[in-house]
Amino acid sequence: MMFYTVNGAPAYCYTAGKPFDPAKPTVVFIHGVLCDHSVWALQSRHLANHGWNVLAVDLPGHARSQGEAPASVEQAADFIVALLDAVGAPRAALAGHSWGSLIALEAAARLGERATHLIMVGSAYPMKVSPALLDSALNTPEKALKMVTVFSCSTLAPPSGAGFWVFGAGMALGRRVLRSNAQVNLLHRGFTACDSYARGEQAMAAVQCPVLFVLGEKDQMTPPKAAQTLANAARSAGRQVQVVTVPVGHNQMTEAPDATLAALRGFLAQA
């Protein structure tokens, strides 16, 4: 298992068992609230076996990574920048899902030319969280987790191919990540970070690389129209923008794994 010391704490990255190769391009995968690296399982494993260094992180204080769990998008973005420095990656593509998409955006803004591609999956800006859900996340996290998992699924027949049940896997992963940090309620902290992020347009103006949006047509958490503000900001900044819509909900990587991978591969193939 690959750990890097970032800001003095061990940070776990899934690399498909491969060591970092400075000769290869690098892609960083950033998960959303109450998730870990494994939400990118198929996409990260594929790219790691097709010419890329993959760094699919567990954010600090989540799952295998130690350190203080980020309380804001900006703090998490600082971690991503520090991770790349610790790894020794001069440049990297950044891919984020949901909360992770905002972290990728903010990190890309900070990295400037070091960011080669920005991929925002299931994104929205502003990423407001209802007061009721925030309250539930704080006081009844199991109930909030179920609510979020229900809203994230769009089908009773996800195309797992190998008997995985996406709803159950979402619940189990959320519970596991919640248990992984005894000091911090990661669900509430993550949602608060989403809700309070206000630098989206400013950050997009500073991004210097092409931007891909992968949006779920049936996404109830981050509906496609909620990404338009950022897409417009990217276009206004003169960035190349691609929008790919997949016919699923907020679990783009597990409900539409092939379509999501195809979108990523096509976009990353662009220099």
Next chain:
Amino acid sequence: MPGYSDPGFDTLALHAGAQPDPTTGARATPIHLTTSFVFESSDHAAALFNMERPGHVYSRLSNPTNAVLEQRVAALEGGVGAIATASGQAALHLAIATLMGAGGHIVASTALYGGSHNLLHFTLRRFGIETTFVPPGDLDAWRAAVRPATRLFFGETVGNPGLDVLDIPAVAQIAHEAGVPLLVDSTLTSPWLIQPLALGADLVYHSATKFLSGHGTVMGGVVADGGSFDWDASGRFPELAAPYDGFHGMVFSEESSVGAFLLRARREGLRDFGACMSPHTAWLILQGIETLPLRMERHMRNTEKVVQFLASHPFVARVGHPLLESHPSHQLAQKLLPRGAGSVFSFDIKGSRAQGKAFIEALQLFSHLANVGDCRSLVIHPASTTHFRMSDEALAGAGIGQGTIRLSIGLEDADDLIADLQRALKAAEKSAAAPTAQAQAQAQAKAGA
């Protein structure tokens, strides 16, 4: 196709994992009777083999029809996924073989199906896996049986056939304190009566031959993972938390935080042991599951009536169902199994073993055979059939006497079942007065001498 809006059990029983066939529009799940699947390209083939993309390669590993069944059982059990196997015994073997090899140790309930007892007590011992059997209700015994080599706790939701209810939350807690998972056989209860994963168990399996398929037509098994057990933190499972040479050094717990067990079970156990399910079987089990809620409700209603009848019959010495306050698991069943403790149970008649035999042979509606969970009512004498390899001591531990008779209550009219039992009980009583053919021959021989 319905969208996802937190559907209930009955809806999941019909829809989980299935959608109209995208090619033909077929509403029912198609039977994909094919050994293998054409690759889109060489790159696609390599990606499928290397677990980079979803899809099917070879039906021993996975199959679209089986995948629907696996998702459906996972949904009904509240798990992260499942694997369909050739039988319930194959599911049990797959679970054990995924978690340990020679030198491993299991702590198991004494109240097990005879086939499971056989596997643990005799067969696995030959392969270097030891089992310590403990009474399911003796929590201190579970705790005391743990060894450094222990890798698994194992019990049945309700023991076969005594219906000792396993205190899943308590046994799971002891297992987790010891750093091992709890595997539960829920064959006799089905997820309609109890969902062991929600109560703390980590793995659950079924002989789908019984209530899941429900019609006595197919052999099959399925094991579901709750995704709750932390294989890394336990430190006892290098099979899941350390690089596996058999799959290019893959660390399964790293690939999937909640599905490591299923990944290894499929990529090693199904691949190498090969006890896979036929897609036709999967389809028949899916047909059964579609009506599982309706059938289970009727099973329970009929069982209640039959239990009440037997409990009040003067020729019946004991009825072993937790519905009755006299049953040692009555209170626990009220708590863990509010819909009922199943429709398979045993009872003893006030008579000899020969009278027991007379009882079984006098039944007309109940079928005398070695199965349970059929839509038809069934009967058997465990001590001489399903549990015949067990010693008297082991039989007693499982709550089985020489005169014990096991019933599996089906979906017939309850009045007809009761009438059949009444007639057979009468025949058994009369048989005590009537000399058997052997006794008559002995008497004649004696007279002749």
